[in-house]
Amino acid sequence: MTGLSRRSALRGALALGLLAGCSKPGGPARRTPVPGPAKLTFWAWVPGIEKCVALWNSENPDVQVTLVRVPAARSGAYPKFYASLEAGQQPDLMQAEFSEMPAMMMYGGLEELTQHGGDQYRSLFTDWIWQQGAYGGGVYAIPQASGPVAMYYRRDLFDKWGIAPPRTWADYARTAEAVRSHDAYLGTYPPNNGQYQAAMAWQAGAKWFGTKDQRWTVDIDSSPSRRVLDFWQPLVRERLVKTIPDSGTAWYKDLSDGKSVTWMSAHWADGVLRGGVPGGNGKWGVAPMPQWDGPFAASNLGGSSTCVVRGTAYPKEAMRFAVWLNTNPRSVALLLAGGYGWPALRDTDSVPELHAPSPYYGGQSIAKVFGEANAGVDTAWKWAPITTQTLQVLTDQLGAAVNGAFALRDALPTTQRRTVRAMEKKGLPLG
Numbered sequence: 256m257t258g259l260s261r262r263s264a265l266r267g268a269l270a271l272g273l274l275a276g277c278s279k280p281g282g283p284a285r286r287t288p289v290p291g292p293a294k295l296t297f298w299a300w301v302p303g304i305e306k307c308v309a310l311w312n313s314e315n316p317d318v319q320v321t322l323v324r325v326p327a328a329r330s331g332a333y334p335k336f337y338a339s340l341e342a343g344q345q346p347d348l349m350q351a352e353f354s355e356m357p358a359m360m361m362y363g364g365l366e367e368l369t370q371h372g373g374d375q376y377r378s379l380f381t382d383w384i385w386q387q388g389a390y391g392g393g394v395y396a397i398p399q400a401s402g403p404v405a406m407y408y409r410r411d412l413f414d415k416w417g418i419a420p421p422r423t424w425a426d427y428a429r430t431a432e433a434v435r436s437h438d439a440y441l442g443t444y445p446p447n448n449g450q451y452q453a454a455m456a457w458q459a460g461a462k463w464f465g466t467k468d469q470r471w472t473v474d475i476d477s478s479p480s481r482r483v484l485d486f487w488q489p490l491v492r493e494r495l496v497k498t499i500p501d502s503g504t505a506w507y508k509d510l511s512d513g514k515s516v517t518w519m520s521a522h523w524a525d526g527v528l529r530g531g532v533p534g535g536n537g538k539w540g541v542a543p544m545p546q547w548d549g550p551f552a553a554s555n556l557g558g559s560s561t562c563v564v565r566g567t568a569y570p571k572e573a574m575r576f577a578v579w580l581n582t583n584p585r586s587v588a589l590l591l592a593g594g595y596g597w598p599a600l601r602d603t604d605s606v607p608e609l610h611a612p613s614p615y616y617g618g619q620s621i622a623k624v625f626g627e628a629n630a631g632v633d634t635a636w637k638w639a640p641i642t643t644q645t646l647q648v649l650t651d652q653l654g655a656a657v658n659g660a661f662a663l664r665d666a667l668p669t670t671q672r673r674t675v676r677a678m679e680k681k682g683l684p685l686g
Contacts, residue, residue, distance in 0.1 A: 285568065286567060286568035288568040292316060292317050292319050293317065293568075293572040294319050295319070295320045295347040295348060295573055296320075296346040296347050296348070297322050297323065297346060297347065297348040297349075297350075298323050298336065298349050298350065299322065299324070299325070299561075300326065300327040300332060300350060301399075301559075301590060301595045302593035302595075303592055303593025304322065304590065305322050305324075306589045307580055307586045308321075308322045310586065310589070311586070318569070318575065318576060320348075320576055333355055333358075336364065337362060337364075340363070340364050343566075345564050345566055347563070347567040347568075348561060348562065348563055348573050348577060349564050350399070350559050351559060352557060353388075353401075353555075353557075353559070354450075354638040354646075355642060355643070356388055356395065356396060356560065356638070357640040358641070358642065358643065359562065360390070360395060360640070361681075363565060364562075364564060364565055365395040365563070365564065365565055366564060366567065366570050366573075367393045367395060368396075368397075368570075369392070369393055369394050371571045371574050372574075373394040373397070373574055376397065376578055377389075378601065379578075379600065379601060380599045380601055381398075381401070381599055381629070382634075383632065384398045384401050384599040385398055385599075386634070387558065387560060388562070396560035396561065397560060397561045397562075397563075397574065397577035397578055399559045399580070399581045399590075399599055400523065400558060400581075400590070400596030400597055400599055401522075401555055401557075401558040401597045401599060402522060402555050402558045402596050403521060403553055403554075403632060404521050404544055404554045404555065404556050405519075405520075405541050405542065405543055405544055405621075405628050406421075406517055406518070406519050406543065407517060407518040407519075407520060407524065408420050408516060408517045408518075408539065408540055408541070409513060409535075409539060410540035410616075410617060411537075412437075412439070412516050412538075413516070413540075416433070416434070416437055418430060418433055422545060423545050423546050424486055424545045424546070427545045428495075431495040438514075439513060439514050439515070440495070440496055440497045440514060440516070441495070441496060441515075441517055442497070442516070442518060442519065443496060443506065443515055443518075444487050444496050444498050445498075445499070445501035446498055446500070446650070447500035448501055449645070449646035449647065449648075449653065450557070451519075451556065453646065453649075454556040456477075456480040457632075457633060457636050458554035459482055459483050459552075460479040460547075460552070461474070461477050461479035461480045462477075462633075462635060463475045463477075463645075464638060465637055466637075467686045468686060469684075470685055471639060471683050471686065472685070473671060473674055473675055473678070473685065474671075476667040481667060482547075485663075487663055488662060488663050491657060491663065497509065501520075507531045507532060510528070510531070510532045510535070511534055511535065521558075521596060521597075522596050522597040523594050523595060523596035524594075525613075525615075525621065526593060526595075529615050536614060536615050537614060537615065537616075537617050538617070539615060539616050539617070540616050540617060541621040541624045542624065543624055543627065544628065552633065553627070553631035553632055554632060554633075555632045558596060559595075560599075561580055561581060581598075581599060582600060584605055587606050588606060588608045591606065591608050592608070597626075597629050603622075603626070639674075639678065640681070640683070641681065641683075644673070644677045645670060645674045645677075648669065648670045648674065652665075652666030652667075652669050
């Protein structure tokens with residue numbers, strides 16, 4: 256089957272919600288095993304994961320893994336992966352975010368694991384995280400970690416100023432005004448990060464993608480999404496929050512100098528904060544996300560799985576490594592030390608390092624906050640196979656809005672239209 260006809264078949268299957276079949280019409284040809292130990296290549300970007308690979312290799316001489324570090328996610332890993340599929344030079348295993356896996360399946364790049372006994376591992380993982388890589392009875396990934404969101408805040412400065420962490424978004428707006436009186440900013444609204452906006456909309460009840468009657472639905476320009484952007488609009492207009500990218504020298508300097516005193520982010524951001532703001536030891540704390548009305552709701556930002564890539568000569572061995580990587584207590588402890596996120600494990604009590612008090616947070620065990628956040632994620636959220644395009648359009652639109660071209664909420668209709676257009680070009684039927 257040619258690359259073009261293969262993609263047409265894959266898109267048709269995916270468009271109908273039959274994700275379990277999307278890698279079956281084509282994909283890379285199976286490589287032939289060679290005598291001797293199974294040799295696997297693994298592409299990943301998690302800090303510290305090389306220690307896990309070294310530990311595995313020391314204990315499993317029959318299956319040896321070579322780690323290849325790739326730029327994180329959309330920074331380079333995914334384009335490199337798709338190019339490798341075209342060239343027939345794909346790795347055996349690949350780290351992938353939840354949001355990218357539908358696209359990887361559309362390209363025929365992921366191995367279906369139930370044929371190798373993959374479904375037996377479901378009980379080891381939290382249900383909603385397992386479902387990120389399970390479609391139509393098929394399993395296409397071994398979960399690694401999720402990204403429950405909470406609020407990192409400068410506890411020392413909040414205490415000094417007599418300010419409490421905001422419990423609601425209305426509190427957040429009032430707190431932003433109070434913090435400005437101390438020549439600081441409560442936080443940053445990052446125009447460079449469409450995925451951040453997706454997380455904020457997710458918490459508010461948005462569902463950007465879905466399926467109905469075997470067709471995709473798109474609802475980016477929705478009431479919950481508009482509510483979020485309407486909330487941020489006056490804070491941006493009145494300069495009560497910064498609008499610099501949430502990365503780079505200026506942003507880290509603000510966090511280090513106490514000029515930006517919160518960061519709404521995922522559990523994996525703990526490693527980023529400790530590494531990027533080493534002088535913050537003992538000064539930070541973690542509190543739940545501010546709430547809208549209604550029951551407690553959190554969100555998810557990021558989250559990854561370990562995928563066995565279609566075409567590997569050793570699918571069972573690759574799956575065995577992926578399961579070990581994400582369930583072995585010593586491996587998970589090493590991943591935690593690197594800041595990989597909230598473990599996908601159902602039984603997080605098996606990893607005492609997760610619950611240990613942290614000197615960086617003044618002795619707080621941040622697991623309690625993030626565990627509640629993980630339980631408060633709306634598991635009905637779905638991703639579509641054009642996530643990269645959607646997030647890029649949204650990022651471009653928000654950047655223009657922050658610079659005054661139009662209101663923040665006006666980024667949504669354009670993002671919706673261009674997302675629909677991208678899906679139509681891929682042959683995905685829409686409801």
